[in-house]
Amino acid sequence: MVTARLKPANKKLKKFNEIESPKLKFKEKLAYGFGDLGNGLMFDMGQIYLLLFYTDILGIPSAVGGLVFLVAKFFDAFVDTGVGTLVDNQKNFSKRGKFRPFILYGSVPLEILTVLIFISPDISETGKIIWAFGTYLLLNAAYSVVNIPYGSLSASMTINADDRTQLSVFRNLGSQGAMFISGIVIIPLVSLFPNHAIGYPIAVGILAIAGVTLHMLCYKGVKERHTIERPQVKGLRRKAFFNLLKNRPFIILAIYTLLTITALFLQQGAQLYYYKNVLGFDNLIGIVSTLNFIVLMPALFLTTFLSKKVGKKMTAVIGVSGFIIFQIVNFSLFSEQIVLFLIFNTIAQLFLVIPNTVTWAFIADVVEYGQWQSGLRSEGIIYASYSFTRKISQGLAGFIPGMALTIIGYVPNAAQTPDTIFGLKILFFVVPAVICLVAVILFFIAYPLTDQKHKQIVKELALREEL
Template sequence: MGVATLKGVKAEENAIDGKISLKEKISYGMGDFGNGFMFDLGQLYLLKFFTDVAGIPAIAAAGIFLVSKLFAAICDPIVGSSIDYRKNIGKNGKFRPYLIYGSLILAILTVFTFISPNLSVTGKLIYAYASYMIWGIGYSFVNIPYGSLGASITQNTIERASLSSFRQAGSLGALFVTSVIVMPLIVNFANPSVGFPVVMGIMSIIGVLAFIVCFRGTKERIISQAAPSEKLSVGSVVKTFVSNKPLLVLVLMTVFTISAYNIKSAMLIYFAQYNLGNVELMAYMNFIIIGSSFIGVLFLPKLVKRFGKRKTAMIGLGISVVADTINFIAPSNVYLFTILASIAFIGISIPNGVTWAFVSDIIDYGEWTSGERKEGTTYSLFNFSRKLAQSLSGFLSGVGLAVVGYVPNVVQTVGTQIGIKALLCLYPAIALAIAMLIIGLMYKLTDKKHEQIVEELQLRHQPLE
């Protein structure tokens, strides 16, 4: 029966035991680089665009993030399952083709989210809801296949940690570039209603090119030979979720880590403009803050090798909690703030990178317990938590601005400035402390346990005689 296996999966030898080439790791990381050139634009600038350019009230803009992200979160398991249940998989694999076609569509949709039609406030709200909800579906058809791809490249624990570090480097690289150059480019336009979509279009083109590199440079080695046997239904998706305990824990942790990360990203532009008095400082601060976070990514594989994934994540979270807490208490000095924010970003980059290795391990765990390998469904369920956290952070950012008395384009009161700083530093510190407790006390899929699972899966996948 050749390469057929007991569970309908074949795996090339180097997917489990060998090393992945540096070229392939870089190519894989370029996927998240491309991802960031469309995703980060919304996290960094869309709230600012809604409130200051489109003229949408902050509380209404918060509703856009909440509803649109919740809608996208609900769509994610549907998208992921539809990918898993594909019967006709071509020569390019199960996931890689989505990187090309999906990214082209997503680039166009990204530009449309930064267009403000000449309508009433109600009309602008309707347009904003529609464009961002459609964008969310487009993003799912790119991000879920890309996230699932990592689990099909290798099952080697150390190589997965290395792949995760390259993915995190790609993500940070995109965040670094978009944080530093977007606002300086936009302010060169006399009309920001023109500047925003033009600049976002340029960024999106870079994102598509990065996805092409990822497509060409990666290879799927752990290949599902058949769709899951159970009929696709809401029940089958829910069953995949509730039966995977490590996934449940990771989802819970991610709600706190991603909401903290995104609120940081959204609030920095307000802090630079109103607390420090110069919006263009954001570019210089991000150059240092995000640039410094590559230190965490650089040491990620070594930390995982020494401490394991769970302890490594806890170390990073602890560093970020301490730095953010001190930063909230300390005076709002641009130099001191940048130093402490850099330390916090080094810290949070570590668990963010480890997360992708967690997800790949959890996919293996799901196959071990259920007998079916559902990369797309599992990753989409994890992505559900990210979308939930993103909706929460977008909603809290908008509501938080309204609560602290933010008024666009005027000098803010002292109380409002303190409120902006609390959203930027204090909320992330609290949220990440909770995440550290969750991963430390509840996550039981250790590296040693995962190695045992992989060994058993290898035995299951031995060719039939």
């Protein structure tokens, strides 16, 4: 009888210890980061190079190429929700875990589709348009099958706040590393081939193979410790969605992310116009990308330091606030002085890395909040809904610059008027700063989940034996 009583108590004590003390080793956090590095070496190829491939190699109109991306975002809304529901509703999952098998079995189809979107078949223009839509929609579906379980994985790996921040750091390092690698490797590889229609699929295929290898390292290197089989009850999916709408931390986080990611991608979309027409340097993007990558590691270390000192919420607030300050200073004083612009822009980007990193740790926290509030754990639905929020941000960030360029009177390949130059400055500096200001005020006032409150929640879940 004594043993029967002690077992649950010891189990709860073990969970309490994990809540208080970090558990994950460096190699497991590194393996988790490999997952997003692998994601980036496949899916990011489409984000960076595909529109250029569509217009210059495949030979379809640019408007149609843009429509492919727009349709894909709406398509993702249904795919992401379906995958999230599938992940949450699993029963009798194997020793491999609840999330890891999706990485294992989904990686190779994602690799194949990554290459297929860069193949230019010798068919009619209508056939090429159908090919572009079909292959890119399938790529997005394959990416959701891998990425949503991958994003949900961190909540099952650890319930410790510091561990989760570290996982976010390694994930962002993997993501930024993929952007850097693809940015410096693809074009030189493609240029080795006189026929770029051959060069693109080969170059992309090389990185996609590396991506699969990294996915396998992630699969082998991480461990699920807190996976729960959802009870099979009629109407559970509907209940999960209604619970999501009642999850205040998730709603605030989703709005905050919608705003900050829109600001980030909006600035990225406007930067080429700003560099060319205001600073007079078409190729400045290479220098800016290199400087941003150089400050990535200091930014990630700063994220970890601040998170331990002031908690994740205030870390995000400090990061966004720093970005706003340096954006406004750069706009007011150095918008046409290239050296000082580069210095202040790099510092602003360093601050912006901080909230983009710590955000992934918030997702794992709101999973437990929702479970504590409703008794239902829904990692897949929560991450799928959050993923869709980020995709809406990408769509808005593509739409806003296009409309703004028309409003300010931008004329391609021509000398711009002073009003247009000023408009480009507003678009690059002020609009992202104002969007971020709204985001940080909302988040500071309305986001209720501090690290201390989250710690209390997971202790209660442990007492209820729901972890």
